[in-house]
Amino acid sequence: MPTSRRPARRSAGERLVSASASELLAEEPARESVEVSILVPCLNEELTVGEFVDWCWEGLAAARVSGEVLIVDSSEDRSPIIAAAHGARVLSVPRRGLGRAYIDAIPHLRGDMAILGDCDLTYDFRELEGFIAAVRGGHDFVMGTRTKGAIEPGAMPALHRYFGSPLTTLLFNLIYGTRFSDIHCGMRAITREALERIELESPGWEYASEMILKARKLRMRTTEVPVRFWKDRAGRESHLKRGGWRTPWIAGWDSLRVMFLYAPDFFLLRPGAVLLALGLLLAGALAGGPFTALGVGFNLHWMLLGIVAATVGYGALQFALLARVFYDFDRRRSDRLLATLTYNRGVLASALLVAAGAIPNAVLLVHWLSNDLHLLAIQYSSVFGLLLVILGFQTFGFTLLLHMLGAGSRRRRGQRGARSAAGRRAGPLDLSSP
Ligand SMILES: Nc1nc2c(ncn2[C@@H]2O[C@H](COP(=O)(O)OP(=O)(O)OP(=O)(O)O)[C@@H](O)[C@H]2O)c(=O)[nH]1
Numbered sequence: 001m002p003t004s005r006r007p008a009r010r011s012a013g014e015r016l017v018s019a020s021a022s023e024l025l026a027e028e029p030a031r032e033s034v035e036v037s038i039l040v041p042c043l044n045e046e047l048t049v050g051e052f053v054d055w056c057w058e059g060l061a062a063a064r065v066s067g068e069v070l071i072v073d074s075s076e077d078r079s080p081i082i083a084a085a086h087g088a089r090v091l092s093v094p095r096r097g098l099g100r101a102y103i104d105a106i107p108h109l110r111g112d113m114a115i116l117g118d119c120d121l122t123y124d125f126r127e128l129e130g131f132i133a134a135v136r137g138g139h140d141f142v143m144g145t146r147t148k149g150a151i152e153p154g155a156m157p158a159l160h161r162y163f164g165s166p167l168t169t170l171l172f173n174l175i176y177g178t179r180f181s182d183i184h185c186g187m188r189a190i191t192r193e194a195l196e197r198i199e200l201e202s203p204g205w206e207y208a209s210e211m212i213l214k215a216r217k218l219r220m221r222t223t224e225v226p227v228r229f230w231k232d233r234a235g236r237e238s239h240l241k242r243g244g245w246r247t248p249w250i251a252g253w254d255s256l257r258v259m260f261l262y263a264p265d266f267f268l269l270r271p272g273a274v275l276l277a278l279g280l281l282l283a284g285a286l287a288g289g290p291f292t293a294l295g296v297g298f299n300l301h302w303m304l305l306g307i308v309a310a311t312v313g314y315g316a317l318q319f320a321l322l323a324r325v326f327y328d329f330d331r332r333r334s335d336r337l338l339a340t341l342t343y344n345r346g347v348l349a350s351a352l353l354v355a356a357g358a359i360p361n362a363v364l365l366v367h368w369l370s371n372d373l374h375l376l377a378i379q380y381s382s383v384f385g386l387l388l389v390i391l392g393f394q395t396f397g398f399t400l401l402l403h404m405l406g407a408g409s410r411r412r413r414g415q416r417g418a419r420s421a422a423g424r425r426a427g428p429l430d431l432s433s434p
């Protein structure tokens with residue numbers, strides 16, 4: 001089995017670091033691929049980055065695996081010089097957030113597997129075997145878990161450890177039907193193919209939630225590996241603290257936003273279907289007029305409640321289906337949906353619903369005209385007809401949007417296919433083209 005070869009220390013670090021942004025600074029002529037890329041963003045970590053890179057080499061050697069250490073750097077201090085001197089490849093990127101740093105680095109990976117984390121000596125990169133074994137065992141995405149591993153006293157603020165982290169992990173599991181124990185853990189392993197499929201978009205801290213939820217949505221094989229989490233070294237402060245007291249709250253809010261944005265099934269699909277069914281039942285039962293059942297009198301107010309429930313429920317259900325086609329996580333599901341709810345069927349259903357709703361209202365109109373522009377009693381069937389008209393128009397709008405989004409998804413699939421074909425032609429890593 002190949003083992004890692006740590007490059008000789010470089011004195012050329014200074015010169016390398018002066019190269020322009022978004023450029024790979026290390027200049028090894030041989031660009032051979034390796035099994036593992038340790039991929040770590042760095043922002044002003046001169047206190048820890050040198051020892052961190054040493055830890056990585058130690059971890060790779062202990063795991064007897066070929067690897068590289070790729071530092072994605074946006075520092076203003078000496079971090080890149082130190083990292084390069086310890087044998088890391090340094091990719092210099094503009095400071096645009098943690099998520100963005102990962103996105104920038106993906107095309108530069110040499111390994112088929114990436115192990116991600118922080119270069120602050122809080123995650124123990126001397127212990128990589130668990131991650132490597134899990135990926136070799138067929139997992140696409142491996143989450144580290146601090147709660148099932150070990151947390152040095154003082155390594156995590158109590159508010160984060162006992163409130164924020166468990167609560168958001170619980171919420172995540174509830175929404176996405178998973179059983180992760182520590183969704184915020186920054187140490188994770190992922191195959192390069194999975195990382196590309198995930199198509200990260202989050203620029204900031206919320207990348208962590210996006211990555212894990214997309215792994216779930218794309219039905220990737222995932223597992224957890226316990227990790228050790230150490231306290232920050234004296235003098236080193238996490239960026240969440242460096243940003244001021246509001247930063248962790250903003251990071252938490254962004255994390256929740258991402259979790260919610262990708263969860264239309266949870267928030268809209270099921271509640272929408274239930275509301276629609278209840279609403280139709282109530283409004284439909286009252287279409288013939290008021291009645292009493294089990295001692296309860298049902299009248300126009302109940303019918304209006306049913307109409308509201310049916311309208312809101314139908315809208316929610318439609319939004320969820322639109323989101324499904326827009327995200328296109330499960331191609332077969334999206335295709336089936338588009339093939340079932342075709343444009344012609346949608347337009348026909350809209351026309352039928354509007355026509356069915358118009359008939360009792362036409363009858364009402366005749367009554368009104370023939371009674372000196374007065375209505376003698378409430379026409380429950382006409383009120384039900386109004387609901388059908390609303391549902392008809394909703395169906396029409398939904399059909400148009402569904403097929404617009406379907407066309408967009410097909411276009412994106414084509415672009416992705418072309419990109420991956422170009423990638424295959426160019427080989428695993430073509431650094432000459434930025
Ligand atoms: N390139 C780049 N690196 C960043 C940026 N923000 C943070 N980092 C690096 O990303 C890693 C994570 O940041 P930390 O400050 O360790 O975050 P943390 O508060 O410790 O978060 P936890 O480790 O989850 O507790 C560190 O290695 C940082 O140096 C950024 O904008 N650009």
Ligand SMILES: [Mg+2]
Nearest residue numbers: 118120122238
């Ligand atoms: Mg950290």
